[in-house]
Structures are given as structure tokens and as C-alpha cells.
Amino acid sequence: PNIDGTYPFRCDVSQVCIDTIGNFTCECSPVFNTTGTCIFNSSLCVNNNTCTSPIDPNVISCLYGTVNRNNTCIPWCNSTCPGFCERTNGYYQCNCMKWPGFQYTSDGKSCSGCGNRNYGYGCNESCQCNFGTCNPNATNVNQSCTCNSGYTEIFCDKRIDICALNNTYDSTIEDCITDPNDGDAVYICRPGYAIDSTTGNCTDVNECANNQSYCNVEVSSCMNTIGSYLCNCLSGYQSVNGSCIDINECAVNASACSVYNNTYCVNIKGSYECRCNFNYAIGGDYTQLYGNVLNTNELCLPINYTSFCANQCMPPATCSGTTGRCECPSSNYTLVNYALNDTLQTCQCPGHPFIYFNGTS
Template sequence: QGFERTAKQNFGGGNTAWEERKLSKYETSEIRLMEIVEGLCESSSFECNHMVEEHEEQLETWWFKRKTKHPDLHKWFCIETIKVCCPKGTFGRDCNSCVGGSERPCHGNGVCDGDGTRGGDGKCSCNHGYTGEFCLDCTDGHFSAARNDTFSLCTECHTSCKTCTGATNQDCHECKEGWREDDQEACVDVDECSGEPSPCREDQYCLNADGSYSCRACDNVCSGCTGAGADRCQSCAGGYHRSEGTCADVDECSQSDPVCTEDNQKCINTHGSYMCVCTGGYEEKDGKCVHTVPPG
């Protein structure tokens, strides 16, 4: 990356021709080497920075004397000289080939432990959908769409299948939980919401989904419901009544029989209820509205 980043740079003084005449070419200069070396490590990597500092002299030797014959810095420095790296697709002290070979470690379906380093054991960590020592087998929920001794393509089953041989819901070996086999031997959704009793609480309604269901809270105007909204109530909650197919607020304050019976009280309607408050010039004391005594 440092080579690419500095490839089109110069000394930065504004007069490239003069600088290169007096200071030699930037392309092969020590300044460019320093900029490349500074970019070799992430700023937070103490180990990498320490290693670069420790082998600074060897890096300079490569830059001025070996670069033409050994143009690949990573190979010359990291793999062949200080021997802390391995070529891609190999691992361990002797840079052995990963499982599946160095060209396609883990047969292209996983990650080789220690790949490119002098550590690791070369074992494969398989990608999603793949399993086995060589990452050639398919996990549950996937089927083998193509396979030979060195290649395997595992494809996801239909969402209804636990195991399968193909991509449709008729290719299931076994249905997942929340699905059942129909007369055509296809896995279809189980509608948990159609059964009795409902799997949800009395203040909830059931919403079916593919392979599952959810319980949603009824509208607060309802006492039991079959769906969302005030028009899906089985009955109305206290303080509400049925009106034109929906549950609406009862205005207790407009009823013929007064609900606020104390002297100097007035009624204020609220959603699903009401309040009794003292009229102007009066305040509540011990459940009674008494005349407000002016201060002083």
C-alpha cells in the first residue's frame, strides 16, 4: 500500500525538476523509503512498529541494493529474511500448505488457521453453510448444489426446511418448527393463531407469520381484541362504549345523573374516565371544596 500511495508523489517543494536534479529522483530516494516504512504498520500495532524499527537497516539494504533483484518487499523481508510470514495459502514454521492447497485454502469455503504466518495449525474454520475438516460438507439448512473432490457449493434450503435436497419447500427432508407437511409432502406454515385457545394473553391479539407468530397488545380501549385498532375490540374497556362499530370514550360529565356531587365541584372528562375538580375560588381540602382564603 505504501508503494501505491507514494507512487505519484514528489519531494513536495514545488519545483520537482530542480529537486530531482539536486536531490536525485524521489522514486528511489530515502525520503520515499521512510514514508513507505511509516505506513507499514497500523499506528496502534506495537509489535509491528517494534519489528520495523529493529530491522530498519535491512529495509535500507533492500531499498538501495536488493530492490531490483527482489521487487517484492513482503516476500524478501517478511518471508525470506526475518521469517515471520509465509506465502498466502501456507502456515506454520515451515510454511506448509493449508488444507485444500495453497491456491484454494479450505477449498475456498473457509479460513486456514495461521494462513500467511509462521503460526497456526492449518485447520479450517468453515464459512456459513459449510462444515467438515475440508469444508466440503453442507450444514443443516443447506444442500449440495455441486460437488467433487476439490469443490463444493452449498446452497441454502427453503426457509421451511430443516434439512433438504433442493431449493423448494417440496425438497425438505424435515420441516422446521412452525411448519408442517401437507398432502403434497411440502412444508407449509402452521397458523398458530387459528387454534383455540389463543396462544396470547387476553389483552393481546395473535399475528401469524411464516413459521412463527407474535402477540401484539390490544388497543387500550379494548377488553380483549381480534386485531389492531378500536374497531377490533371483543368488548370495550371500562369508561368506553360501543359506538358505530368502534369503542369510543364515555363522556361521564354529560350524563343526566351528575358524577361530581360535592358542592362547588365541576366535572372534567378524560379518555376512559373523568375528574372532579373544585371551581374557581375554591380548593380541595379533606375531600371538600372550601373557599380559598386570600394570603395575608
């Protein structure tokens, strides 16, 4: 045969081909050389392959690419390309184009499988597999690659999203990630959850109890929620753009302290105070100057400063509760230190030393 598997017509049907070194010769078959004319006689042939001599039944001639094996004509290619040996164009030959995935060997006598990178009829197409193996039996590019585990698409160049295929995990508490090394699904607890060492499941993290929140304890309180937490503003604060800001109760409510006489409103962090006005104090006690009477039954009264000058004034001087100093009955008197005790003060009469206070006038 030729290297493409075809069987050429080297001799006439009534002749036999004799192989010689580097060549061949054609001689008349003894089956058809009974009269010396070498004329083909189809009546001597059966199955279109085996022709028997009318003179000697042990003399046969094999036609159309068959060979004599134990006095029987069989296709020559049965032994070199079993399953591919067929009669084509009148002669038996190897038909390596019968199925995809095979090609002719270099001598044309048998069929061999495609290499690692080719497929199709005659192995004429090249595979372009990235993460897979070439399928030699493919008949088109869509069948040309058998993908490795974890890969898909025509050329096996795309990772299979295992997480998208696997719906057994709870996406509300855990995330699924495809491992780039082996393509397996890796499950990671979502923020706000952690692995329970006993069950192995993702469970809620109490950020408030574990000091994992970012709540400012001075202005807010932490409240745990499933998978997260909330920072609730304390009383006296309001949420503005996610931050707890002090409420200025005095500006919001101008009459916040109106129920308390002689007071004014002062805003403080998280609250406010109703403080006594100037020269007023809680119960009139000067030690309670600017005292806060909010949410109390106390009163803001004029301050009594008599304790500042008690037992320090000699008549006619008197101790003033308003100023906390010794004062004279009128501006005609002069307030001076007492001559016999400079820790005391008294009043000199007009015309002193010729006029003096006699105890009553």
C-alpha cells in the first residue's frame, strides 16, 4: 500500500505481483494461464476474491488486495489494521479515516492514535486545552478538550465556581471562596460570626460583651444584634450621620428652666442644668452659688452673706446680709477699725472725737 493506505493497481486482475529487490514484476496468474492467453475469467472466482484453477483446485489466485493464507484469500490489511480494513475503490486497504482519533502510520499499513495535541479524522486538528487533555475522538472544537477537575469552557480555561454550584451553605452567615490551588470550596464566617469550637458552625459574635465594638461609651451604648451590633445614643444625644451628638436642650427648648424661679439654662454633655442667677443660691446659701435645682424641690433665693461679717461689727455698725460687710446707719458715719480690737469695725459719728455714739445715738 501507499503511505496513505491506498492499494495501487500495480498489475492486471489476471496477473500476480511478484516483489523484487527495490521493484516488482507482474506475471500471469496460473489460474488464468490455462490456454497461454492470460485472460481473466470471472466464472473461476467466488466472493469476488478467490479464483481457483480449473486444472488444479489447489492453485488459487487472490484478487483485490487479498492474500493467500492457508489456501484462503483474506484481505491483506486484516492483520495490520484490524477494524479499519475495508474494500475501497475495488481493493482492500486501511481506512484510518473511518473514525476520528486515528491516522495512518508512516508506511500506510496500519492506523495509529493521534498524539497528545491533535484530534479529529486523520488527526488533522490541533487541541488548545489550557487545563485539560486533548480528546482525540472529537469531531469539532467544542468536544476537543476533556477538562481537569474544577475547570470548564471549550478550552478548559475557566475555573468552575464551586460556590455557585453548591447551595448547601448559609450565605447569610458564611462566605464561600474557591481555592485557586485545588478548586475546592472554602467556607469562611462572615463578619459578625465566628466558628463555634463545639459545633464547627458559624455563630453570632457578641461584640458588646467581647469589647469588639467601636461604640463610644461616653455617648452611646452597645446593643448586640445577629451578625452585628448597634451603637444606641445615650439620653441627651442624637444620631447625626452615624455619630452621637450632644443635644443642646437650652437651644431646643427656651423654656426648659421656666418652672424654676431665678434660674438660667446651661447645656452640659448629655443633659442640661437650671442654675441660680447671680446673687442667688440654693436656699440663699452662698456655698451653693450657681447651684443646679433641676429635678429638685430646692429654691434659688437671694444670697445671705451675714456669715462673712458675723461678730465683727460694733454698734452702730451692723452686719449686712447683702454684702457680707459691716455697714454704718448712714453715709454721715465713717466705718473704722475699733480702737481696742482691730478685728472689729465700728462707725464714728460726725464731729468725732467731740461727738461719740452713746449706745443708742
